[in-house]
Ligand SMILES: Cc1cc2nc3c(=O)[nH]c(=O)nc-3n(C[C@H](O)[C@H](O)[C@H](O)COP(=O)(O)OP(=O)(O)OC[C@H]3O[C@@H](n4cnc5c(N)ncnc54)[C@H](O)[C@@H]3O)c2cc1C
């Protein structure tokens with residue numbers, strides 16, 4: 001379970017919209033074009049439907065055998081959130097090394113890579129030349145790693161600190177290059193005059209420093225044009241994120257087993273900074289959404305109050321054989337609202353998956369699972385195939 | 394996990410000399426981590442280590458059987474019977490050409506169990522003797538009837554993975570998937586006692602339901618070692634099939650599994666059928682109704698369907714596991730058709 005609040009909320013809301021479309025005899029995409037004000041999601045529906053092959057969708061129960069296939073879609077809701085208590089220090093040392101320091105933590109999402117990318121881009125260096133030091137509270141405040149806020153919060157100050165540190169380097173190196181500092185550029189590992197007539201390697205330029213280092217601390221400024229909301233350190237950008245997902249499922253009506261065969265996830269996160277890492281986040285979001293839909297459930301014994309499945313044997317999450325084919329389409333949504341223009345991707349990619357699967361299940365078998373997870377017990381009960389008719393649903 | 398002494402037995406005699414206790418008797422005598430001071434045998438160690446980590450068992454000494462060469466062989470006996478050493482792994486069973494050709498359902502059952510990692514370590518002997526997975530049984534907070542307590546928590550609690558047949562005071566399902574196929578093939582187990590006495594018991598009689606004994610799942614005696622599983626020579630015209638269904642296809646337990654062994658005559662009619670349900674009852678459940686429904690019949694969709702309904706007749710599901718009934722009906726029908734080559 002992840003993306004607290006929004007995943008269960010979307011599971012209900014997105015199935016209701018699907019149901020409404022069926023009542024109105026409208027295509028669920030067409031209904032959303034009428035009622036959803038987001039221009040981002042409108043475009044995401046369009047490109048997603050084309051890639052997914054939405055037009056192949058048939059009426060429920062179209063397959064003759066026990067295994068019924070179905071297609072469904074759902075949309076994501078998640079704010080473009082920022083934590084303003086986010087800062088980093090960028091250092092240029094006299095030996096030519098460059099460091100970025102922040103107490104931000106990398107819990108596996110790769111924020112360290114992004115910080116190196118941003119600083120390297122600004123300084124005309126390669127990311128592997130940047131020393132990234134994070135996860136230590138001795139360094140300037142970093143944002144917490146939750147709410148899909150990390151990249152949006154910490155990469156703009158990284159760029160700003162790097163930019164200012166570089167100005168100081170230009171000041172120091174200007175006499176040696178015989179040009180005013182504002183005429184210098186950093187490119188390809190060199191500090192050069194704008195006309196490229198004279199240059200020093202980055203290391204040579206750093207050697208002109210009077211002391212051992214340049215050190216600049218920058219913190220997260222407000223978005224250009226301000227935030228939509230701000231409370232303490234937490235802020236929401238003016239534009240929310242979109243996200244539209246399409247799912248194909250196969251449901252065995254005799255065993256109640258649901259398998260997700262394919263997911264097309266159309267996502268946006270402002271300016272994408274590292275498509276590989278974004279794809280990995282989208283895979284994670286889809287897999288967690290699928291597990292939430294099909295198998296995750298905390299079981300509490302009602303009489304003794306103990307959790308019965310506090311282990312990965314019985315608290316089930318999708319495993320290797322359950323992984324569907326996942327295709328990501330990344331909608332680049334430039335808004336020019338911060339120094340990196342980057343917003344979150346992780347939870348936004350998690351919200352739409354479960355309702356997309358549920359809508360696909362309905363399209364497959366013509367009944368709706370109103371309960372989670374969609375285990376054989378849930379599905380067989382929804383189909384009215386359990387003797388005695390009870391059990392769960 | 395507490396410390397323990399370690400013996401790696403070089404041969405069967407050394408293992409017998411160690412004087413092991415059964416896990417069931419040790420746990421029943423002193424439930425919880427107090428179940429100490431016993432000498433316990435180890436095969437792959439998957440279940441043994443789980444019990445230790447769960448705080449249910451703290452052996453004083455562990456005797457490792459994995460180093461005994463004679464227990465690790467698969468050999469054809471004169472007359473065509475097959476002898477499978479107790480230390481043969483599930484992965485070996487799944488890959489063995491002879492087993493795949495003659496006892497296909499066993500290869501399928503072993504090959505579909507757990508995960509590749511587990512199958513490469515888990516042994517057939519350990520698999521048959523592992524303790525049940527009921528979450529109340531595995532919890533130190535629940536002193537349930539199988540551990541010597543007074544009540545079964547599953548009857549009034551979370552019983553979605555429990556038995557739909559034969560819950561006499563305890564509703565576990567037998568955890569071994571291989572056992573489902575072995576019972577369908579009328580397999581026996583060979584046991585050697587502390588003083589070297591050898592006995593052979595039909596697996597179906599070796600495994601005990603709660604109506605016979607609530608605190609142990611089999612008739613292993615203290616000091617005894619399971620040395621081999623014996624499969625009778627296949628009769629002409631025998632075809633078999635095993636199907637399992639888990640909520641997940643990887644690293645999960647079955648919610649239902651079915652082994653079907655059909656003896657088909659030249660005329661295509663079924664002379665004799667074995668239909669056994671796993672994850673259905675405290676022991677592998679022989680569906681006699683289905684077996685007699687198939688006897689003398691030609692196998693077709695209709696016969697398979699009526700046999701499946703007969704197999705589930707008399708099921709007594711609990712509050713949360715009635716969904717297993719239709720799942721089993723589908724699996725029985727499909728396994729019968731699979732065995733007959735009509736899937
Ligand atoms: C996630 C997960 C999924 C699983 N899914 C399945 C599944 O689908 N189907 C299935 O069948 N199993 C499944 N298992 C269980 C696994 O297959 C068993 O734990 C394993 O087979 C036990 O074999 P072992 O050799 O490791 O036994 P051990 O743990 O070494 O021994 C088990 C018990 O038998 C005793 N013992 C072992 N060998 C002998 C012997 N020769 N003589 C006398 N006593 C002996 C030991 O003292 C111990 O009490 C799963 C396990 C996990 C963790």
Ligand code: SF4
Pocket residue numbers: 525527528529530537538539540544545546547548562563564565
């Ligand atoms: S089913 Fe058996 S093992 Fe589980 S709680 Fe009941 S008595 Fe204990």
